[in-house]
Amino acid sequence: xxxxxxxxxxxxxxxxxxxxxxxxxxxxxxxxxxxxxxxxxxxxxxxxxxxxxxxxxxxxxxxxxxxxxxxxxxxxxxxxxxxxxxxxxxxxxxxxxxxxxxxxxxxxxxxxxxxxxxxxxxxxxxxxxxxxxxxxxxxxxxxxxxxxxxxxxxxxxxxxxxxxxxxxxxxxxxxxxxxxxxxxxxxxxxxxxxxxxxxxxxxxxxxxxxxxxxxxxxxxxxxxxxxxxxxxxxxxxxxxxxxxxxxxxxxxxxxxxxxxxxxxxxxxxxxxxxxxxxxxxxxxxxxxxxxxxxxxxxxxxxxxxxxxxxxxxxxxxxxxxxxxxxxxxxxxxxxxxxxxxxxxxxxxxxxxxxxxxxxxxxxxxxxxxxxxxxxxxxxxxxxxxxxxxxxxxxxxxxxxxxxxxxxxxxxxxxxxxxxxxxx
Numbered sequence: 001x002x003x004x005x006x007x008x009x010x011x012x013x014x015x016x017x018x019x020x021x022x023x024x025x026x027x028x029x030x031x032x033x034x035x036x037x038x039x040x041x042x043x044x045x046x047x048x049x050x051x052x053x054x055x056x057x058x059x060x061x062x063x064x065x066x067x068x069x070x071x072x073x074x075x076x077x078x079x080x081x082x083x084x085x086x087x088x089x090x091x092x093x094x095x096x097x098x099x100x101x102x103x104x105x106x107x108x109x110x111x112x113x114x115x116x117x118x119x120x121x122x123x124x125x126x127x128x129x130x131x132x133x134x135x136x137x138x139x140x141x142x143x144x145x146x147x148x149x150x151x152x153x154x155x156x157x158x159x160x161x162x163x164x165x166x167x168x169x170x171x172x173x174x175x176x177x178x179x180x181x182x183x184x185x186x187x188x189x190x191x192x193x194x195x196x197x198x199x200x201x202x203x204x205x206x207x208x209x210x211x212x213x214x215x216x217x218x219x220x221x222x223x224x225x226x227x228x229x230x231x232x233x234x235x236x237x238x239x240x241x242x243x244x245x246x247x248x249x250x251x252x253x254x255x256x257x258x259x260x261x262x263x264x265x266x267x268x269x270x271x272x273x274x275x276x277x278x279x280x281x282x283x284x285x286x287x288x289x290x291x292x293x294x295x296x297x298x299x300x301x302x303x304x305x306x307x308x309x310x311x312x313x314x315x316x317x318x319x320x321x322x323x324x325x326x327x328x329x330x331x332x333x334x335x336x337x338x339x340x341x342x343x344x345x346x347x348x349x350x351x352x353x354x355x356x357x358x359x360x361x362x363x364x365x366x367x368x369x370x371x372x373x374x375x376x377x378x379x380x381x382x383x384x385x386x387x388x389x390x391x392x393x394x395x396x397x398x399x400x401x402x403x404x405x406x407x408x409x410x411x412x413x414x415x416x417x418x419x420x421x422x423x
Contacts, residue, residue: 008410009063010383011038011052014070017391018049018375019360027361028314031352031391037073041381041410049375066412068385071404072394074355075375076145076382077336078362081272081293083150083183083327084135085163087128088119090328094301103302103330104226104254113153113186116328120153120163128166135326136174138334140414143384143403145176148323148366150220152183156190157206164215175413179366181248182206182216184236186227199232203239211243217367218246220272223259230258237266246367252276253298253305264288270321270365274308275299279316282309286317291365294357295325296342297333310347321365322349322357341398351391381410387421 016037023030038055040048040063048055093106093115106112120128139147149170151163160182167180184202191198210216219240223233227250237247246269251259253273263271264284271285272293285292294308310320322343325331333339340354349357363373372382385405388394394401406414 007043007063008041008381008407009038009055009059009065010041010068010073010385010407011056011065012070013037013039013052013068013073013385015390016049016073016375017355018075019356020374021360021369021376024360027319027356028350028353031355033391039073039375039381039383041407044381044409044411046375046377046379046381049377066405068405071385072388072391073375074143074384074386074391074394075359075373076384076406076408077143077358078366078368078373079139079144079147079323079326079336079358080270080321080362080365081150081295081323081325082139082147083152083325085128085132085149085151085166086116086120086153086328087123087131088116088328089332090115093329094332097302102304107186107226110189112329113155114189116153117155117159117186117188121156121159125162125166125169128162129169132166133170133173135334136170136176136178139324139326139336140174140176140406141402141416142335142337143386143406144336145382145384145406145408146179146363146366146368146372147176148179148181150181150183151216152185152220155186155188157201157209160206161209161215164210168215175408175411177368177372177408179218179368180216181218181220182210182245183220183222184228185222199235202236207236207239207243207245211245216245218248220248220250222250223262224250224253224257225255230262233259233262234266237262237268241266248272248365252281256281260285263290269367272323273298274313275305277309277313282313282316282318289319291319291321291361293321293323293365294343294347295323295331295339296346297339298325298331299346300342301331307346310343310349314353319361319364320349320353320357321361322354323362335401337394337401338398340395344395351395354395355391381407383407389421
């Protein structure tokens with residue numbers, strides 16, 4: 001083996017835990033666990049992974065080594081639903097909501113998404129990047145090596161284009177891999193009396209421009225009361241598919257909006273939120289092989305919604321991912337480990353299910369499962385190390401849990417200066 005600058009041997013791993021591609025069909029039942037393990041990375045990709053003695057026997061003597069000091073090793077986490085591009089905050093709304101105002105009431109009064117949209121439109125691209133960039137770093141410290149980033153707070157085309165271009169620029173400043181999504185989030189205030197004109201603008205100008213300029217890989221739509229109807233959303237998604245863009249749907253967050261059934265109808269790769277799901281909707285999503293993305297931090301933060309019925313979703317054959325929903329209005333967090341804790345408590349997900357939901361299944365949502373999401377030969381050397389004794393502790397120690405070290409393509413990109421052992 002000829003050594004390269006991205007060759008690395010991570011050894012003295014106390015426990016390695018990873019999904020395996022071959023177990024995809026039984027994802028809710030099996031995680032590969034290897035005590036006293038090691039990983040050899042060559043040219044940025046995993047060459048050998050397994051028991052330390054076996055990996056050492058196949059490793060060049062002169063390869064650079066990293067002592068994991070008994071840490072837990074997992075694939076780099078994948079956050080498959082975030083809204084990180086915004087300026088300012090909505091802290092005042094958070095407290096108004098706690099005093100009894102609902103999310104939809106504040107949105108109808110010009111708050112919510114519209115409030116953030118006004119700030120995004122007023123901000124320069126430089127300001128937008130300056131405020132958004134740190135969120136990606138905080139995500140990295142929580143073990144996230146790949147994430148999806150949505151636009152959606154520009155609302156009109158100039159605002160959306162600015163947001164998508166900001167994502168592309170941020171990509172050049174961070175080690176993580178970013179999958180960008182054009183989100184059709186809400187009707188701009190100036191189109192309130194011209195709804196048809198805006199829908200035509202989305203279909204005839206925005207989506208074609210996103211595809212032609214390579215600004216995003218996917219299109220998402222908020223199919224919900226107060227946002228877009230099923231008919232409007234179907235029109236947007238069909239236009240996206242015609243342009244070769246992947247589709248996802250914000251569905252059934254505040255009720256049985258029809259979004260979940262629409263996601264199944266159009267063959268969307270994923271449907272997100274899903275706080276309200278009945279048997280018909282779950283069976284349709286399972287038959288369409290549409291992954292359900294649970295966003296427990298949003299439910300936790302809003303305080304007045306049910307958690308997605310994940311146990312029933314799994315029982316009916318749905319694949320499930322878990323993501324942060326990082327955004328200023330309903331989930332102000334960059335911590336995917338915290339979301340794992342919330343999903344463990346309120347969705348009754350097991351440690352094994354949670355690992356799949358934040359690695360392999362989440363990688364499928366962004367069409368990256370062949371590259372990331374598991375520690376297997378041939379995949380990219382994206383690894384998170386945790387000063388934890390076992391997989392169960394990854395969702396047990398919540399609130400301030402950071403990765404001890406993170407590697408992307410075999411290169412160290414984060415190391416916690418206070419990586420003391422957790423319980």
